[in-house]
Amino acid sequence: MTKKPFPLSKVYTLIEPGPMVMVTTAYKGRPNIMTLSWHTMIDFEPPLLGCVVSNRNYTFDILRTTKECVINIPTVELAKKAVGCGNTSGREIDKFKKFRLTPVEASCVKAPLIDECYAHLECKVVDAGMADRYNLFILEVVRAWIDPRKKDPRTLHHRGKDVFMASGKTIRLRNKMK
């Protein structure tokens, strides 16, 4: 793998703009992938994320049982595969095989990284108390990785149904906010 460690204090810069992410889990040695856009930063450091995973998804029970996952961030080149992973269920197929994605061992969790993605956040579920009511899991990022070769990654953003958006031009503005 050609990724390098990414500082935990900067994880918010990857999640805050709202990219579609591919969440990997592993249960009894079998890895799985789901695609989602319903997430938010909750705190800067240690980086906490809120992730909404429908209880109809295979990933919901696995997250609750294993308390681990990896948030992988794809770029536009992966659009078809990311959408494909969202349209299928890990109950029926092996998505790594079906979509020709490469699992890479993570360092702190059993869920694999997806090598084709440009960034990865290894996460522990630190609070599942809102899972019953809101399908909401609080994740702590314990390790982060980024592809140093991707200088200006085009992230994917979902606008509903068949419509997706690629991140566009960069705007620089003096800003006191983190």
Next chain:
Amino acid sequence: MTKKPFPLSKVYTLIEPGPMVMVTTAYKGRPNIMTLSWHTMIDFEPPLLGCVVSNRNYTFDILRTTKECVINIPTVELAKKAVGCGNTSGREIDKFKKFRLTPVEASCVKAPLIDECYAHLECKVVDAGMADRYNLFILEVVRAWIDPRKKDPRTLHHRGKDVFMASGKTIRLRNKMK
């Protein structure tokens, strides 16, 4: 105002791609604005949102007291004003005056819409139980508005500090997910 009502069932299409939003509140007749990027959809219909508002912000106490706000979505034309609203505190200034923004009366809440934004979600705080621990408010969208003249709105997305991103080109892919 030239906005038209927007169906509640489609609110997720506005929030899911992760735009920066300008949150308006009103306390004792005085309106205020804050800018934030830490939000996620929680449910489709009625549309529920999770919004993280730091307890250091003036808006935090107002949200908890009034249990109402409006989520206004700006486009890139408003970038400087949106960032300006994020860099100042309503404890000290009237941001509508300072940034020459136009308050418009909402229909279901006392907080005003910002006329210059292209979409507006009138919200009630339906659960503040996670505000102490995570600064997280659960909002229900009770009314939504959109500017029918903006066919391809360029939303703003924050990448940390001085770096912002404008939404880019549209990609269409067959998708079974909502």
